Amino acid sequence: MSALVIRDLSVRLKKGPPLLRRVPLDLAAGEVRGLVGESGAGKSMIGKAVLGILPPSVEITGGEILLEGTDLLRLPPKERRRRIGATCALIPQDPLTALNPSHRIGPQITDRLVDILGWTRPAADARARELLAEVQIADPDRVLRSYPHELSGGMRQRILIASAFAAEPRLIVADEPTTALDVTVQKQILRLIAGMQARHGTAILFVTHDLGVVSKVCQRLSVLYSGMVVEDSTVADFFAAPRHPYSAALLAATPKYTDPAAGLNPVPDAVIDAVRAEVAAFDRGAPHG
Amino acid sequence: MADLYQIQDLRLSLADMTAKPLLGAAPKIEILKGLSFTIPKGSAVGIVGGSGSGKSTLGRALVRLLEPSGGTIRFDGADITHLSDAALRPLRRRFQMIFQDPMSSLNPRHRVGTIIAEPLRLHGFTDIPTRVTRALDQVGLPQAFAMRFPHELSGGQRQRVGIARAIALEPDFILADEIVSGLDVSSQAQVLNLLERLVRDLGLTLAFISHDLSVIRRLCQQTIVLHQGRIVENRPTPDLFADPLADYTQELLSAIPLPDPAQPWG
Incomplete structure (x- = not known):
């Protein structure tokens, strides 16, 4: 059973250019799929469309988002929000802006459980303590009483991970969750997400621009250019031999410290021209391959 | 080759605003704890470390945006450790800085x-x-x-x-502080290639601050690894990558996710 199936999802700027071009995507239950591409490729946009948090300047012009078989786009808004709230969660990029600076950590984890999912306060509190222990926070009671500014960046990201897993979601959108962290903390956080994901069997859409990260935490990946999926592969196949010239060029641009001659090669202009032509052809209704 | 910078026992303390009492001065914390190194003319030096290691503070001391609390900084033979703003002004043309976030620096x-x-x-x-x-x-x-x-x-x-x-x-010297960390891999590669070419063609001396060792590998002949305000390793870049000596350097290297699913990363 797929946790999420997206068919022909098209999103555009209101009265403006397309941002997602008939995107297809399949996410099996318990699978981690990387969404990669350069800034503006639309990778975050897919996650936002699924979670119903697209900015007001943007509209969905077509397609289906099937969450466990139900098309979210055909549900009345209230029912859609309820369903997304009950089955999905987000791990955002910047832990400092995602946490309210004037509230203690505890209620920021538990309020959603109590107000939206109808848990009792003691049950939610117990769950919060249990989750903080699971994300390896040594002193959960103190941390639950802390304010965000009293905690380090890595600690705050742990809290957001705990909070995302709180209601046992089927699907988590992780939107560049480690981009703001330095490499050693990033490694801890990625291992933590991978461990939580495996234990809870959660499907994750993992938005990132870092192919190194994809190779560590994902089973499949979609490569986007200008809102179009140019490649959909398993991680093993992709890193052995990327099929699309653009995704191959992206891989060649990724730094590789073990081989100073490889990596850090800009995507060649010829590759950009070719993929742009492909996008234009796709828009005219004549998709290649 | 002559040295453009000679740094001797550099110390720098800043006020710890998180510990400032309501009334009275904030206590000082020492960010840089006695650093000594040289930057040869015409070379590119990488400065790496995790957040809070002092790498940006070191950079700001080199271009004298911050005044050291101890030690000496010699630039092209002249002691600039405690020069006044007025005395620094003619020198400022000679050491320039490129900042991390162009939206706030332009x-x-x-x-x-x-x-x-x-x-x-x-x-x-x-x-x-x-x-x-x-x-x-x-x-x-x-x-x-x-x-x-x-x-x-x-x-x-x-x-x-x-x-x-x-x-x-x-300028004689350029300090680049995390200038590619906000960029996509392709733009990152373009900017690094550009910098590499300019350093060579214009005979610039470069200090390149980054938390990412993999971008330093290509650009810098020498790499300084900072950890908690101290230099833990300062060696020619190829040697450092071939055989990292300090535990912290090894930790930094092994934490980089290579684009390769076969890399052991447990």
């Missing part, structure tokens, strides 16, 4: 041409239009970009403007 109300011309004017250059034209050329931006505003440019183009502004002054 004035959003000025056109690119004005942004590059402003420091030239302050330093009393007379052939400003020629220099602006040449700087845009050197960083590979079309001349028409002089009329654009920063928000009309991509992240990589903005960083090129930052580089153009710095090299227009014909």
Whole structure:
């Protein structure tokens, strides 16, 4: 059973250019799929469309988002929000802006459980303590009483991970969750997400621009250019031999410290021209391959 | 090769505002705890470390945006450790800085041409239009970009403007503080290649601050690893990568996720 199936999802700027071009995507239950591409490729946009948090300047012009078989786009808004709230969660990029600076950590984890999912306060509190222990926070009671500014960046990201897993979601959108962290903390956080994901069997859409990260935490990946999926592969196949010239060029641009001659090669202009032509052809209704 | 910078037992303390009492002065914490190293003329030195290791503070001390609390900084033979702002002013043209976030380091109300011309004017250059034209050329931006505003440019183009502004002054030394960490891999590669070429062609000396060892590998001949305000390793880059000596360097290296599913990363 797929946790999420997206068919022909098209999103555009209101009265403006397309941002997602008939995107297809399949996410099996318990699978981690990387969404990669350069800034503006639309990778975050897919996650936002699924979670119903697209900015007001943007509209969905077509397609289906099937969450466990139900098309979210055909549900009345209230029912859609309820369903997304009950089955999905987000791990955002910047832990400092995602946490309210004037509230203690505890209620920021538990309020959603109590107000939206109808848990009792003691049950939610117990769950919060249990989750903080699971994300390896040594002193959960103190941390639950802390304010965000009293905690380090890595600690705050742990809290957001705990909070995302709180209601046992089927699907988590992780939107560049480690981009703001330095490499050693990033490694801890990625291992933590991978461990939580495996234990809870959660499907994750993992938005990132870092192919190194994809190779560590994902089973499949979609490569986007200008809102179009140019490649959909398993991680093993992709890193052995990327099929699309653009995704191959992206891989060649990724730094590789073990081989100073490889990596850090800009995507060649010829590759950009070719993929742009492909996008234009796709828009005219004549998709290649 | 002569040294452009000679750093001896550099110490720097800053006020710890998180521990400041309501009334009275904030306690000082020592960020840099006695660093000694040299930067040879014409070389590119990488400065790496995790957040809070002191790498940006060190950079700011090198270009004297911060005043050290101990030790000495010699620039081209002259002691600049405690020079006053006025005494530093003529030197400022010679050490330039490129910043991490071009959106906050380029004035959003000025056109690119004005942004590059402003420091030239302050330093009393007379052939400003020629220099602006040449700087845009050197960083590979079309001349028409002089009329654009920063928000009309991509992240990589903005960083090129930052580089153009710095090299227009014909400095001896450039400090680049995490200048590619906000960029996509392709723009990152372009900016690094550009910097590599400029350092070579213009005979610049470069200090390149980054938390990512993999971008330093290509660009820098020498790498300084900082951890908690101390140098834990300072060696030629190829040696450091081949055989990292300090535990912290090994930790930094092994934490980098290589784009390779076969890499052991447990």
